[in-house]
Amino acid sequence: MENSVKRELPDELMNKLDYKPFETVDFGNPEIQRVAPKVRATTGKNKLVDSLEKAVTDNVKDGMTISFHHHFREGDYVFNMVMRIIIDHGYKDLTLAPSSLTNTMNDITIEAIEKGVVTNITSSGMRGTLGDAVSHGALENPVIFRSHGGRARAIEEGNIKIDVAFLGVPNSDEMGNANGMDGETAFGSLGYALMDAKYADKVVLITDNIVDYPNTPASIEQTQVDYVVKVDKVGDPDKIGSGATRFTKDPKELKIAQTVNNVIVHSPYFKDGFSFQTGSGGAALAVTRFLRQSMIDNGITASFALGGITKPTIDLLEEGLVKKVMDVQDFDKGAAQSMKSNRDQQEISATWYADPANKGAMVDKLDVVILSALEIDTDYNVNVMSGSDGVIRGAVGGHQDAATAKLTIISVPLVRGRIATVVPEVTTNVTPGDSVDVLVTEVGIAINPKRQDLIDALQDMPGVPVYTIEELQQMAEAKVGKPEPLEYTDRTVAMVEYRDGTIIDTIKEIKD
């Protein structure tokens, strides 16, 4: 079967997994029966255990779904601690359902796959050796990639049923009241983990910092927690800011950032009370700096900044340029550490952030979003999942979710090294072109033809040439040439859900 973005989908797998092909970015207003966990009443029980091993072996059984959050990002210690025990105990056929997988989780995940411990994975993304292994067919069943909002939806609808959640926290009392914002290993918002805490049958908190009862604020509440495990160290907060969240000094990226800012300022959305999400891509981060100056110059303040949050966004909050920071995760130590003292840096869960299947997510109210891309094609479809070599090396993240904003800007260099970014057809379609409005590159911009209002508003910006996206694609191709077509086997190694749970694309096994 083919979906509405012309991706051929494997019939057998689609039927077996009961999937529908992607049709539209419009979620509509369906009625959805939520699910709920099975809860063991724990009155009078001591939740505090010294042995992580006991917390694992008392709860995990073959075939179960276990989950983790990735708020520590590259500084995470918890995933490796738990998976070590799980592998050593010889569990089989587990489904891994973390909010995402970072590089620090790769080696042990590959080991778990090779030993048959993990046979299913759902994640926002994967990179490095794990992405490579999966792309070469290492995992028994296809990975299901979901956006942050899509994961929240899938948990709420019961498509992801978490049996045991292992959640690292920088503080907890003996009953499991915990937050992400206090303690030496604070990472700020617990946004993604709040879904696991609420919906998993069993919740195991892992912390290096037992505090007095009752611990407040309690982003995770004792009513949700079965065990609290004390370990030496849960993570390295200095590594929250590594990975995909570096600041740019690249002149080309700065040029792009400046143009992005121009697009925002000249758009109809740049007015008092507007809202924005800048994300964590290299150039996208720099936009915040330019935007700050434009807001000051024009006497404009924003009602909220959304998403994964960086210190520069917190600076805007503290300057009064942004009234609220709606924070689902923190991308650096600065943003992580400011949450406890900034009352207007509001922690939000993944469902509040981006779930299409609730009574309204923050992204529905978002004016402007700047998103990165590995590739964007001439239909404005965006790939943030696989390289031009077909290998998995990215994450859906909040990409599909935030792209529903009124003004969605994709900011990319025309080419990266010898690889075109603007292409005739994306290797993997993650975010449909229907939800993308403007492409910004270092040579100029392209505006989605369906947005005549933006064409009118943006066509005469000084120093910012407007091209068709086909022209930008041709320029890229002129620089780096046409790549050889990729060769895949017939085997599907990953399915990419759109945020509504339909399949927008699949990823095939690399032939090499």
Next chain:
Amino acid sequence: MENSVKRELPDELMNKLDYKPFETVDFGNPEIQRVAPKVRATTGKNKLVDSLEKAVTDNVKDGMTISFHHHFREGDYVFNMVMRIIIDHGYKDLTLAPSSLTNTMNDITIEAIEKGVVTNITSSGMRGTLGDAVSHGALENPVIFRSHGGRARAIEEGNIKIDVAFLGVPNSDEMGNANGMDGETAFGSLGYALMDAKYADKVVLITDNIVDYPNTPASIEQTQVDYVVKVDKVGDPDKIGSGATRFTKDPKELKIAQTVNNVIVHSPYFKDGFSFQTGSGGAALAVTRFLRQSMIDNGITASFALGGITKPTIDLLEEGLVKKVMDVQDFDKGAAQSMKSNRDQQEISATWYADPANKGAMVDKLDVVILSALEIDTDYNVNVMSGSDGVIRGAVGGHQDAATAKLTIISVPLVRGRIATVVPEVTTNVTPGDSVDVLVTEVGIAINPKRQDLIDALQDMPGVPVYTIEELQQMAEAKVGKPEPLEYTDRTVAMVEYRDGTIIDTIKEIKD
């Protein structure tokens, strides 16, 4: 059938309603499948409606269960506004499932009962004309009385399935982000209403104060809310503190309060880091003042104060004598207004407060609680529901829940007017004697014989004579004589659930 506190229960009704008789205060550790609401995705919909009528008629259907909170207590306007529309539209067979019913709700509830609009009620309690009407058989089906923790459990287990919740709030943005702590009609904690917001299929917020989006902190989140209705005024915060929450100047009550304080101070629980709940009864409130002085004199601070919160408790927080106030509702304007500025005045939901069926409620950690009573009998069973005339005039409240504390003190005068408080057998058994430890009256105390440790600790307090509870009952009887036995019909007008959902007692129709 008879339950373990020797109450004869009506077999037919017990079977029809699928109830089990009360057996034990020990909830154990059962596994419970939670339920979840059916949610209508509202992406892009405008939730803000000017017409409360439309919010009612678009959502309410005959036979549905509708709910309200009672955080405005005697200052509530919302209940009357909504019920007026419901009655005028001629709805039939509704179940009313508020967190409680205050006197200001009586007239219209009686009207709704008389017109067949309301045929079922579940509530924490009822008083005045409504209690009288129900006691005389006005309602078609028996009222189900539940504690605050029991209501939370019943909602989570699906025994109360709320179709539409009408929740008054002192602020909300256009998407339904709301809290109870800000605005002219602030009442503080939204504790009970948080259950309705989370579990009702449809949630209608009613407010007099639409604020900028996004509104934070959001005790109720936009992800939970279907409609936001703007009205002139949702309540009168000056009347939060009326009803059952007056301060005492009665020398007898002050004597009792002083004795309660003596009991606490001489108990093994009065040590650094202890916790307490003082409740809202007349004498109980005064305990806070004596306790304050004892804490200062002994250099002792409390880890937390729990429950319905009054300004004197907030004063302890601000003085540093109490580290955290865990606040499920506010009993006066002072406590209501301080929540927004006191980070350590933590709003807690009814399930976190008192639900026996979750992974641990605050009451499980409670050291000392002072509770009031209409009657206490020689088995230490407590009645807070019906008068000695058999008429309903009270509420379970958190009584059953908090009575699970390590030291449960019932503070009452021996007699009230010509009516004995200490009696051979309570008119209605609400809180089983197994969970009650000490009775404090103005003439002396009685200690539950099963608590030999307390007898040892408290028997030699200067100026506080220790009696058997039979002796106190005899003294009461000597003062006011033996009452005539009550006459009832065979009809059951109310069932009183214990917090675990078993039936601890029933209330019969008054014969007169």
